[in-house]
Amino acid sequence: MSAKKLLLLAGDYVEDYEIMVPFQALQAVGHTVHAVCPGKLAGDYVHTAIHDFEGAQTYSEKPGHRFTLNASFVETRAETYDALVIPGGRAPEYLRLNAEVIALVKHFASSGKPIAAICHGAQLLAAAGVISGRRISAYPACAPEVTLAGGQYAEIPVDQAVTDGKIVTAPAWPAHPAWIAQFLKVLGTTITH
Numbered sequence: 598m599s600a601k602k603l604l605l606l607a608g609d610y611v612e613d614y615e616i617m618v619p620f621q622a623l624q625a626v627g628h629t630v631h632a633v634c635p636g637k638l639a640g641d642y643v644h645t646a647i648h649d650f651e652g653a654q655t656y657s658e659k660p661g662h663r664f665t666l667n668a669s670f671v672e673t674r675a676e677t678y679d680a681l682v683i684p685g686g687r688a689p690e691y692l693r694l695n696a697e698v699i700a701l702v703k704h705f706a707s708s709g710k711p712i713a714a715i716c717h718g719a720q721l722l723a724a725a726g727v728i729s730g731r732r733i734s735a736y737p738a739c740a741p742e743v744t745l746a747g748g749q750y751a752e753i754p755v756d757q758a759v760t761d762g763k764i765v766t767a768p769a770w771p772a773h774p775a776w777i778a779q780f781l782k783v784l785g786t787t788i789t790h
Contacts, residue, residue, distance in 0.1 A: 633668050
């Protein structure tokens with residue numbers, strides 16, 4: 598396996614688990630992961646939010662940890678990365694308004710590079726117009742956006758993921774084992790026991 602250089606898009610109130618778990622897991626298997634946020638530099642942090650499923654009609658939200666960025670958005674060049682990771686939470690809803698973020702997402706999709714998006718991360722895929730004709734999972738509240746962007750919303754259990762070509766998506770953080778495993782497969786990462 599050759600190690601890959603991965604870009605992870607962050608923003609304030611990104612979902613805590615959905616940024617921290619892939620950030621650490623992908624590094625643990627030997628990949629380099631650069632976490633960036635528009636308007637912030639390496640060493641700055643983003644606030645995270647913990648979303649939980651506690652029997653209400655939607656998730657609850659609580660303050661999470663401060664997540665320290667290890668690269669600067671202003672220095673990011675999409676062509677130097679092998680794949681893109683988009684965590685969910687509230688960050689994608691406003692990151693999709695940033696033209697530079699949309700250009701990054703479009704670059705990865707048009708270049709055929711692997712993309713992993715979870716939960717509300719599908720909002721960025723929809724806004725970038727890169728999911729037409731693709732089977733895409735997301736948090737159920739994002740299903741209309743997936744459909745309106747021409748995607749086929751994949752209604753799957755919260756602990757499952759779906760791969761369509763080089764795009765791997767999942768509904769929420771309970772899917773981390775399936776989502777990360779499928780993304781590693783798309784990256785060409787093999788783990789032997």
